[in-house]
Amino acid sequence: MASIQLRKLEEYLQQLDGFEKPKVLLEQYCTSAHIASHMLYCAQVQFNDIEGHTVADLGCGCGILSLGAKILGASHVIGFEIDSDALKIQSQNFSEMELFVEAVQCDILQYLPGRFEKYFDTVIMNPPFGTKHNAGTDIKFLEIATKLASNTVYSLHKTSTRNYVLQKAAQYGAKGKVIAELRYDLPKAYKFHRKTSVDIQVDFIRFELN
Amino acid sequence: MKLLTHNMLTSKCLKGVTVGYPLGIVAKDIKVSEVDFNSEFIARIIPKLDWATLWKAAESIGHVGELPQTLIQDFETNEEFLKKVHHVLLEVEVINGDLLCPESGRKFPINDGIPNMLLNEDEV
Numbered sequence: 001m002a003s004i005q006l007r008k009l010e011e012y013l014q015q016l017d018g019f020e021k022p023k024v025l026l027e028q029y030c031t032s033a034h035i036a037s038h039m040l041y042c043a044q045v046q047f048n049d050i051e052g053h054t055v056a057d058l059g060c061g062c063g064i065l066s067l068g069a070k071i072l073g074a075s076h077v078i079g080f081e082i083d084s085d086a087l088k089i090q091s092q093n094f095s096e097m098e099l100f101v102e103a104v105q106c107d108i109l110q111y112l113p114g115r116f117e118k119y120f121d122t123v124i125m126n127p128p129f130g131t132k133h134n135a136g137t138d139i140k141f142l143e144i145a146t147k148l149a150s151n152t153v154y155s156l157h158k159t160s161t162r163n164y165v166l167q168k169a170a171q172y173g174a175k176g177k178v179i180a181e182l183r184y185d186l187p188k189a190y191k192f193h194r195k196t197s198v199d200i201q202v203d204f205i206r207f208e209l210n
Numbered sequence: 211m212k213l214l215t216h217n218m219l220t221s222k223c224l225k226g227v228t229v230g231y232p233l234g235i236v237a238k239d240i241k242v243s244e245v246d247f248n249s250e251f252i253a254r255i256i257p258k259l260d261w262a263t264l265w266k267a268a269e270s271i272g273h274v275g276e277l278p279q280t281l282i283q284d285f286e287t288n289e290e291f292l293k294k295v296h297h298v299l300l301e302v303e304v305i306n307g308d309l310l311c312p313e314s315g316r317k318f319p320i321n322d323g324i325p326n327m328l329l330n331e332d333e334v
């Protein structure tokens with residue numbers, strides 16, 4: 001059981017600040033408090049994957065998933081993030097909450113392969129989906145996540161790539177199951193989108209490592 | 211940066227570095243705070259640690275306390291021992307300083323508790 005209610009968790013996460021000037025190349029957009037709280041609550045209440053566990057957050061940004069995991073009782077959380085500005089906002093967010101989450105600044109694709117292997121029980125992430133220039137970034141994040149985690153990986157991927165994602169995961173020794181389909185509101189910060197925001201279909205997937 | 215995290219970090223990603231472990235610590239600011247003790251968690255994390263690295267790191271920043279230099283047997287059931295490990299792993303934190311690559315001497319700054327392991331392009 002989780003020690004706090006879903007609604008409370010969402011309220012906490014709503015108070016966090018997001019990116020000040022989102023960097024499009026790094027695909028900086030926050031997971032909404034609504035989605036983040038539901039992801040984490042599900043991971044805890046249905047699967048017992050958070051409380052008392054070590055958790056990694058890949059591309060932690062302003063820290064919403066890390067902090068949510070901490071609120072739900074994770075024993076040790078490390079967020080990995082490339083961007084100093086995001087980490088600054090994260091530090092501010094955490095100091096207001098008086099909860100402690102560790103962070104390591106690094107390029108995940110470069111630094112993490114070969115490190116922290118199987119060190120974490122659970123990995124949670126909202127990876128960059130990849131754009132025209134760096135297609136498949138989410139798959140690279142997924143591969144790394146499956147190496148870091150000893151039990152499970154929770155992640156978001158575009159619904160349009162579902163079969164590919166599940167197939168890739170299987171290659172990495174992880175059995176994926178779509179837990180929910182979400183409508184995800186990609187924010188206006190994305191200049192190359194003409195509309196102010198675009199809805200895309202996103203899968204929330206739980207990958208179990210064998 | 212807590213010593214639990216330090217235990218996992220390496221500089222192997224640097225060009226020409228073969229092991230890159232353990233990283234030295236030059237601590238300018240250290241904070242000690244109280245963290246809830248979860249004996250089960252500590253017992254579960256100990257087998258994943260490099261004990262010698264933990265001990266040396268704690269000693270080098272002056273916080274080794276009564277931690278034994280070698281891991282004791284049957285630590286799972288030794289509450290007092292687990293508490294000491296808990297303190298060193300989770301309650302001591304390097305806020306500002308540097309991590310040092312043992313082979314190249316390259317410094318990785320720790321600012322605001324966050325080690326920066328980013329590399330320049332010519333270093334990979």
Ligand SMILES: C[S@@+](CC[C@H](N)C(=O)[O-])C[C@H]1O[C@@H](n2cnc3c(N)ncnc32)[C@H](O)[C@@H]1O
Binds near residue numbers: 027061106109
């Ligand atoms: C979609 S955002 C998610 C942010 C946050 N986890 C959240 O859920 O709100 C992706 C994050 O990954 C970071 N990122 C992108 N590429 C990265 C890389 N190679 N290494 C580390 N972080 C990266 C971005 O800076 C951004 O903060």
